[in-house]
Amino acid sequence: GQQLNQSPQSMFIQEGEDVSMNCTSSSIFNTWLWYKQDPGEGPVLLIALYKAGELTSNGRLTAQFGITRKDSFLNISASIPSDVGIYFCAGQRWGAQKLVFGQGTRLTINP
Amino acid sequence: GAVVSQHPSWVICKSGTSVKIECRSLDFQATTMFWYRQFPKQSLMLMATSNEGSKATYEQGVEKDKFLINHASLTLSTLTVTSAHPEDSSFYICSARRLVTNTGELFFGEGSRLTVL
Numbered sequence: 001g002q003q004l005n006q007s008p009q010s011m012f013i014q015e016g017e018d019v020s021m022n023c024t025s026s027s028i029f030n031t032w033l034w035y036k037q038d039p040g041e042g043p044v045l046l047i048a049l050y051k052a053g054e055l056t057s058n059g060r061l062t063a064q065f066g067i068t069r070k071d072s073f074l075n076i077s078a079s080i081p082s083d084v085g086i087y088f089c090a091g092q093r094w095g096a097q098k099l100v101f102g103q104g105t106r107l108t109i110n111p
Numbered sequence: 112g113a114v115v116s117q118h119p120s121w122v123i124c125k126s127g128t129s130v131k132i133e134c135r136s137l138d139f140q141a142t143t144m145f146w147y148r149q150f151p152k153q154s155l156m157l158m159a160t161s162n163e164g165s166k167a168t169y170e171q172g173v174e175k176d177k178f179l180i181n182h183a184s185l186t187l188s189t190l191t192v193t194s195a196h197p198e199d200s201s202f203y204i205c206s207a208r209r210l211v212t213n214t215g216e217l218f219f220g221e222g223s224r225l226t227v228l
């Protein structure tokens with residue numbers, strides 16, 4: 001099925017560094033969601049965005065709903081070892097029940 | 112956040128047997144639940160949308176007779192993999208929607224790993 005274009009696919013960083021990832025689409029979404037998945041677990045909701053231009057923080061995480069409604073980014077500041085995992089963006093169109101997912105960004109942190 | 116629980120978290124079965132996976136929303140009612148399948152190092156693939164009290168809507172290419180979905184209450188949906196074969200081995204994840212105004216945050220269960228011998 002259709003997926004969002006999420007980048008980068010993987011990141012290898014040093015502990016303490018900031019992280020940035022984004023998702024883009026050729027069509028408009030009315031909701032953007034960011035999830036984190038640990039190995040063998042289900043995704044956990046990090047941030048939900050409902051308005052174009054909205055900037056929302058959750059601790060060291062900050063996400064923005066692009067003004068064009070076709071993109072979103074997630075930033076992680078001062079990364080720590082427990083940030084390791086796979087991050088997925090997801091978009092929902094108005095009136096649609098299901099989410100469209102990005103391919104995921106695998107984050108690895110070197111101590 | 113809202114809690115969605117899946118059971119069992121892992122199951123091993125013989126080829127030809129059927130396996131049932133339960134998905135429960137523990138602290139909210141969910142009129143809509145979703146079932147996903149995830150292969151290693153890949154994103155989530157939506158299998159079907161489960162609506163309480165009605166038939167599930169399956170995505171293209173998903174066999175409805177193979178993957179039976181029942182959503183009999185506002186807090187429980189079940190996925191039954193019938194006559195399982197090794198190629199059905201996968202990580203199955205459910206999610207449930209909690210309504211927030213006109214949109215809905217989607218919360219996921221812990222996942223169920225199925226291994227068919």
